[in-house]
Structure formats: C-alpha cells, structure tokens
Amino acid sequence: MGQQEVPELCGRGRELVRDVLERVGDKWSVVVICQLGDATRRFNELRRLCEPITQRMLSATLHGLERDGVVTRTVFDTKPVRVDYALTPRGLSLLEVVLGLAWWAERNAAEIQRDRDLFDAR
Amino acid sequence: MGQQEVPELCGRGRELVRDVLERVGDKWSVVVICQLGDATRRFNELRRLCEPITQRMLSATLHGLERDGVVTRTVFDTKPVRVDYALTPRGLSLLEVVLGLAWWAERNAAEIQRDRDLFDAR
C-alpha cells in the first residue's frame, strides 16, 4: 500500500473540493449529519441531540447543508409550526464517508490524546 | 439502508471525537495528508505541492499533525539543514478515510456548486 491513488487535489479541481470539504470541516456539520442519519428530526429535537450546539449555529449549519443539497427542510403549517429535517440521497452518501471519519476518530481518539499529552510534556 | 449505525457521537466520547475531527477540518490538513500519501516530502517541496499555503500555515499544520502522531518529522544535520515529513501508520490509516471524503467531494463538487447557485438565486 505504498502507492496511493490521490485525487485531483493538486490542480484546479482542488479549489472546488476544498470548498466542499469546508462544510464538513465546520464545527457542527458532522454532528448534525450523524444525528440525521437514522431518522427525520425536528429543529429542537435536533438541538437536544447535538447539545451543546446553540440555536444560532444549528440554524446556520442546517441552512448550509440545505444549500448544498444535503438536507431537506419541510415546513408543516400547523400551530405551532413544525419543521422537519432529513438527509437527501446526497446527504446519505455523505453520511457514509463521514461515518468512516467518525469511526476512525473514535478508534484513535484515546491514543491520540495520549500522544498529545506526551508531545506537550516538552 | 434506512437504519444506520451511528457512532457514539452523542455521549461523552463526542468531545474526543470532535477534537480529532477538528484537525481534519482545518484549512490545510487534508491537503497535506494527501500530498504525503505517496511519498516522504521535504518542507519546501510540500509547500509547492500545497500551494498557495503559506510558510506559517504549513509549519503549523505539520506541527499539529506531528503532535497527533499522524506524521513524523526527521531532521538531517546537513548544511543547509534538511527535514523530511512522512505519514505514520496512523497517518496512513487516516489517509484512507480522508481519501473517501476527498473522492466524495470530487464526485459531488460540480452538482453541489450548481445547487448552491440555484439556492442563492433567491
């Protein structure tokens, strides 16, 4: 496995790719996506699940994800109003690769924390 | 695939996981990791490959990756000095999941860009 196939992160395509990666890179998108993985959620429900996210950041994150076609936003005209969020097919495919990241992080978190402490003890 | 297994991003483990994810989420780590995927690189070599990264950010990014045990830093006591960077086994395993992300971004970048334009046209 010495030779890896590296995507076109080198040329002009990199800008686009980085652009997309920055959404996943922000503070809350991955958490929100994971919480939408197994079910449709309402706003405040999502908020509890993603604690301690602020109302402002959840709103902003969802807005960005909707803009990217990763989640859908459905408004029910009841009173009080009700809004459902769910992953689109694109969001579902994103979830899969994001879960790869999350699992890696989970598997390695403890050892990385240890290495960090060792590294900082200097 | 309606039922997804979601990792423990909910409990106390989430802090650790998010902590780890934030490294991948910063502006340059993914690019640097990908460029280290197929070979050991020297500092300025890496700098050219990651253009337009600044010296400061490349230095900071590598420092963080070294701290997390993702890259090794090897100093050769020649003149002028020479420093090699390479992925550790942990870094190699991270590369694999990161490539998953990069490929997804590459595959979806064009359509996402289109959706963004549509969304913004309101």
Place this chain on the structure above:
DNA sequence: CGGGATCCGAAACGATACTG
C-alpha cells in the same frame, strides 16, 4: 533551507434578546 515571532484583519462562534 526550514522554520519562529509578531502583527493585524477577517471569519467563526457564543450569548442574549426578540419575533411570527
């Protein structure tokens, strides 16, 4: 060549208050 130190503007984020 491979950095570190400093400064500064921009962007992200949190807290709080208010609204349909």
Place this chain on the structure above:
DNA sequence: CAGTATCGTTTCGGATCCCG
C-alpha cells in the same frame, strides 16, 4: 416551536520580518 438580529469575543489565517 422555530427561528432572526445584534453584539462581543475568540480563533484563524495571511503578511512580514528575522534567525540558525
């Protein structure tokens, strides 16, 4: 219930200068 608006703080990142 599901947001928006405003504000202040913190963090990030680029530019520049310096050094072994």
